[in-house]
Amino acid sequence: xxxxxxVKDGLPIGLGYFAVSFSFGIAGSKLLSWPLVTFxxxxxxxxxxQFAGLQIMADAAGTFIEMAIATFFINLRYSLxxxxxxxxxxxxxxxxxxxxxxxxxxxxxxxLAVSRTEPVTARYFAGLMVLPYIGxxxxxxxxxxxxxxxxxxxxxxxxxxxxGMFVAIVVPQMKAHRPTLIAVLIAIACSLxxxxxxxxSGVTVGFAIIICALVASLIGAALFPVKDExxxxx
Amino acid sequence: xxxxxxxVVFLLVMAGVTYLLRAxxxxxLKGKLKSRFWRSFLAYVPYTVLAAxxxxxxxxxxxxxxxGACALVTAVLASLLGLGLVGVAAVACVTxxxxxxxxxxx
Numbered sequence: 001x002x003x004x005x006x007v008k009d010g011l012p013i014g015l016g017y018f019a020v021s022f023s024f025g026i027a028g029s030k031l032l033s034w035p036l037v038t039f040x041x042x043x044x045x046x047x048x049x050q051f052a053g054l055q056i057m058a059d060a061a062g063t064f065i066e067m068a069i070a071t072f073f074i075n076l077r078y079s080l081x082x083x084x085x086x087x088x089x090x091x092x093x094x095x096x097x098x099x100x101x102x103x104x105x106x107x108x109x110x111x112l113a114v115s116r117t118e119p120v121t122a123r124y125f126a127g128l129m130v131l132p133y134i135g136x137x138x139x140x141x142x143x144x145x146x147x148x149x150x151x152x153x154x155x156x157x158x159x160x161x162x163x164g165m166f167v168a169i170v171v172p173q174m175k176a177h178r179p180t181l182i183a184v185l186i187a188i189a190c191s192l193x194x195x196x197x198x199x200x201s202g203v204t205v206g207f208a209i210i211i212c213a214l215v216a217s218l219i220g221a222a223l224f225p226v227k228d229e230x231x232x233x234x
Numbered sequence: 235x236x237x238x239x240x241x242v243v244f245l246l247v248m249a250g251v252t253y254l255l256r257a258x259x260x261x262x263l264k265g266k267l268k269s270r271f272w273r274s275f276l277a278y279v280p281y282t283v284l285a286a287x288x289x290x291x292x293x294x295x296x297x298x299x300x301x302g303a304c305a306l307v308t309a310v311l312a313s314l315l316g317l318g319l320v321g322v323a324a325v326a327c328v329t330x331x332x333x334x335x336x337x338x339x340x
Binding site: 023078086156159 | 272283323
């Protein structure tokens, strides 16, 4: 598989990423100048992780260790995908190429790469990540610039887009898979408790998200083990 | 606004952890994760994380709680009706614009 095949296959992902990262840019512009927001996207390439990271930066009590732990758990699924992808790559996809292209392991790029029947070559994978990377970075750039210019009523509305997309990822899985429904409801109940129960309100945003996700996922895994390695699509 | 110095450390931590999570297993591990429990755990993580990040934060993302709450409801309905990522996001945006606009007029 050639580089150009990858570029072509990556186009729809790139377009989707532009839209998602536009709202990340909007959200980021409330806290940081546009070059700083854009640089987060250029170095991370992860939606949920960056968004949680932004919430921790925005929290006056947020700490570096909290950032490390939150990023670790939220992005832990990439390790699973990396393991899975390493079974599918062509023999000449060596260590150096892996180090160079590892950043391309996102939910969507991974899903597309492993769904191919042929082994994944380094050229194809590099091609696959080009447009998503450009889309993600340029979307953030446009969003953060617009966030500085547009009036609050418009940016508030656009800022909700990211939550809308989270809903669009979670709800279909809740509908299709009852254990996910239960795990998600546990996570929401836990998250509400951290916000509204006075005794718990001292916990910072990042740790609250970590604890909620850990508790709900551990309960889910203990009560309803999944059949195969069905990965998430966040 | 946060201090540039803090931003740099936050960014390094974030980007470093994310990169290592991807690169280390990709380079080192060739086998399949054997534990069904941990595979299950990892399968649930994306959804529980997104849910915990959305509720209750969405209530505080807009001018008033009402528009955020309405956006959550319409987004869930739109998703149940089969709309995709961009469609659901658009419904949420329009809801906030409508509710906030209405509140300004009242």
